[in-house]
Amino acid sequence: xxxxxxxxxxxxxxxxxxxxxxxxxxxxxxxxxxxxxxxxxxxxxxxxxxxxxxxxxxxxxxxxxxxxxxxxxxxxxxxxxxxxxxxxxxxxxxxxxxxxxxxxxxxxxxxxxxxxxxxxxxxxxxxxxxxxxxxxxxxxxxxxxxxxxxxxxxxxxxxxxxxxxxxxxxxxxxxxxxxxxxxxxxxxxxxxxxxxxxxxxxxxxxxxxxxxxxxxxxxxxxxxxxx
Amino acid sequence: xxxxxxxxxxxxxxxxxxxxxxxxxxxxxxxxxxxxxxxxxxxxxxxxxxxxxxxxxxxxxxxxxxxxxxxxxxxxxxxxxxxxxxxxxxxxxxxxxxxxxxxxxxxxxxxxxxxxxxxxxxxxxxxxxxxxxxxxxxxxxxxxxxxxxxxxxxxxxxxxxxxxxxxxxxxxxxxxxxxxxxxxxxxxxxxxxxxxxxxxxxxxxxxxxxxxxxxxxxxxxxxxxxxxxxxxxxxxxxxxxxxxxxxxxxxxxxxxxxxxxxxxxxxxxxxxxxxxxxxxxxxxxxxxxxxxxxxxxxxxxxxxxxxxxxxxxxxxxxxxxxxxxxxxxxxxxxxxxxxxxxxxxxxxxxxxxxxxxxxxxxxxxxxxxxxxxxxxxxxxxxxxxxxxxxxxxxxxxxxxxxxxxxxxxxx
Numbered sequence: 307x308x309x310x311x312x313x314x315x316x317x318x319x320x321x322x323x324x325x326x327x328x329x330x331x332x333x334x335x336x337x338x339x340x341x342x343x344x345x346x347x348x349x350x351x352x353x354x355x356x357x358x359x360x361x362x363x364x365x366x367x368x369x370x371x372x373x374x375x376x377x378x379x380x381x382x383x384x385x386x387x388x389x390x391x392x393x394x395x396x397x398x399x400x401x402x403x404x405x406x407x408x409x410x411x412x413x414x415x416x417x418x419x420x421x422x423x424x425x426x427x428x429x430x431x432x433x434x435x436x437x438x439x440x441x442x443x444x445x446x447x448x449x450x451x452x453x454x455x456x457x458x459x460x461x462x463x464x465x466x467x468x469x470x471x472x473x474x475x476x477x478x479x480x481x482x483x484x485x486x487x488x489x490x491x492x493x494x495x496x497x498x499x500x501x502x503x504x505x506x507x508x509x510x511x512x513x514x515x516x517x518x519x520x521x522x523x524x525x526x527x528x529x530x531x532x533x
Numbered sequence: 534x535x536x537x538x539x540x541x542x543x544x545x546x547x548x549x550x551x552x553x554x555x556x557x558x559x560x561x562x563x564x565x566x567x568x569x570x571x572x573x574x575x576x577x578x579x580x581x582x583x584x585x586x587x588x589x590x591x592x593x594x595x596x597x598x599x600x601x602x603x604x605x606x607x608x609x610x611x612x613x614x615x616x617x618x619x620x621x622x623x624x625x626x627x628x629x630x631x632x633x634x635x636x637x638x639x640x641x642x643x644x645x646x647x648x649x650x651x652x653x654x655x656x657x658x659x660x661x662x663x664x665x666x667x668x669x670x671x672x673x674x675x676x677x678x679x680x681x682x683x684x685x686x687x688x689x690x691x692x693x694x695x696x697x698x699x700x701x702x703x704x705x706x707x708x709x710x711x712x713x714x715x716x717x718x719x720x721x722x723x724x725x726x727x728x729x730x731x732x733x734x735x736x737x738x739x740x741x742x743x744x745x746x747x748x749x750x751x752x753x754x755x756x757x758x759x760x761x762x763x764x765x766x767x768x769x770x771x772x773x774x775x776x777x778x779x780x781x782x783x784x785x786x787x788x789x790x791x792x793x794x795x796x797x798x799x800x801x802x803x804x805x806x807x808x809x810x811x812x813x814x815x816x817x818x819x820x821x822x823x824x825x826x827x828x829x830x831x832x833x834x835x836x837x838x839x840x841x842x843x844x845x846x847x848x849x850x851x852x853x854x855x856x857x858x859x860x861x862x863x864x865x866x867x868x869x870x871x872x873x874x875x876x877x878x879x880x881x882x883x884x885x886x887x888x889x890x891x892x893x894x895x896x897x898x899x900x901x902x903x904x905x906x907x908x909x910x911x912x913x914x915x916x917x918x919x920x921x922x923x924x925x926x927x928x929x930x931x932x933x934x935x936x937x938x939x940x941x942x943x944x
Contacts, residue, residue, distance in 0.1 A: 362938060365848070367848060367937050367938045367941075368936075368938050387852075387853055388852055388853060388854075391847065391850055391851065391852040391853065391855075392850065392852065394847075394848065394849065394850040395849070395850025395851075395852075396850070400848060400849075402941075406841075406844075406845045406848065406941065407845075408842055408845060408846075419846070419849055420849040420850050423846070423849070423850045423851045423852065423855050424850065467849065471850070
């Protein structure tokens with residue numbers, strides 16, 4: 307077992323129950339998990355296995371019904387909406403299958419968006435966003451709208467937006483799901499490269515080929531870790 | 534920054550909503566400007582009647598008016614007491630001699646001889662020719678311009694002329710002849726001044742002693758006996774500042790006499806116009822309320838339409854306050870734009886209406902009908918902003934409370 311300062315995520319007996327009418331649906335049922343700093347972890351499982359719910363809890367987008375989730379020393383399960391918002395702003399960057407870019411804003415503005423909510427002045431926001439875009443090879447696309455980009459470029463923009471706040475944790479939910487195989491491979495290469503430079507990554511997928519890029523893979527079924 | 538972008542995006546809807554606010558604001562501005570303009574006009578014509586520092590003492594008990602007035606005698610004793618009232622700077626007695634006729638002017642030239650003291654407020658600053666009455670003069674008069682023109686070609690030409698005032702007896706008032714009092718007597722006076730007949734077309738200003746004498750003659754009394762029997766017709770008190778007028782009025786009433794002041798009339802008018810303005814503002818306010826419902830509707834639509842966007846912003850770290858601020862800023866933008874446009878529309882609309890009216894009814898120096906002062910302009914802008922914020926409050930709270938995850942999944 308790793309020493310405490312090397313552990314960035316420590317989830318203990320985490321459960322998430324959705325009340326749907328008379329019967330409650332249990333999406334997570336007692337998950338205990340550790341992620342080490344600098345690790346690239348893949349969470350695999352079929353749809354409905356609870357892997358996305360786990361990721362959303364790590365992202366601070368929903369709260370566990372039971373259990374403790376400690377990320378970088380802070381317990382997510384006790385945070386209110388405001389504290390969760392600043393957690394999302396400061397500690398995590400997330401990319402989604404559907405990219406989730408704001409269509410009306412330029413690539414540069416999309417990437418700078420998290421810094422707006424962090425209260426960073428406009429010129430510094432744009433400067434930092436441009437630096438991240440340059441690093442990911444998206445510099446020439448900075449002034450385009452998302453609709454003018456290819457799928458691969460959209461996901462690179464989303465990664466740039468996730469990285470602009472220099473988060474401790476990069477979370478990816480089926481990031482290649484809307485990409486063709488060439489673009490998907492390129493994206494995984496990029497994530498691997500970020501990992502190689504020290505970025506902690508948790509990636510959720512149902513595809514074993516994609517999971518094989520990770521250092522470690524855990525498998526989930528019916529809200530539990532099964533391996 | 535975000536608010537401006539959103540405003541620009543749904544341009545048609547934002548424009549229509551803004552237009553609603555603009556029309557509401559314009560209507561409010563127009564109606565209140567109309568009330569202010571009307572009040573200004575009424576006050577201006579009152580200011581032109583006389584001095585706000587004046588209090589007129591009338592030979593009645595205070596409170597009663599018209600036929601129910603109980604007569605009281607304004608004696609020399611009372612005049613002495615009036616002079617002792619604090620802030621009563623000057624006190625001028627007046628005695629109205631019996632009605633009569635200016636003989637040289639023919640039988641239509643009915644006159645009301647006002648016996649006044651030199652320097653009395655009625656005999657100030659309205660001369661067409663000559664001078665006002667001076668102390669210790671006798672057998673002189675200051676007459677209105679219309680009577681002067683019956684006698685001579687110009688006001689100047691009548692100066693120094695001796696005219697005959699036939700006082701008492703029957704006089705013609707309009708087209709009817711009334712009996713009058715006592716036997717008519719003739720008094721010859723020298724015209725020393727001619728005043729602008731805008732103040733009065735029948736008043737002839739003569740020295741107080743002359744008027745008392747004429748009144749006494751008419752009743753077969755001595756001047757002193759007359760003063761005791763009937764007293765003066767009125768007393769004008771000039772206070773040292775209009776702010777003391779209410780106090781002076783109160784002191785006069787405590788002495789048991791009716792007192793009248795333009796200042797108090799104006800205060801009454803203020804109250805009356807306050808109600809008038811309130812009603813008009815209420816009508817304009819309803820227009821603004823309708824606009825507010827428009828804003829609320831637009832904002833509810835915008836929140837719904839941008840649910841996914843709200844989810845994305847929350848996912849990348851927007852706090853609930855940030856989300857609320859974005860939508861409130863949008864509502865405020867509509868309010869400020871609408872308010873400014875409405876203010877301009879209101880002012881221009883007022884000008885346009887004034888222009889049309891002055892074309893229909895040309896006057897040399899028309900009084901403004903709509904008056905937009907600074908408090909009105911700022912108040913209208915502030916109200917438009919306030920109304921927008923209130924209208925945007927519930928929709929923005931809805932956006933604020935949205936769950937990030939379900940907003941992200943919203944299609």
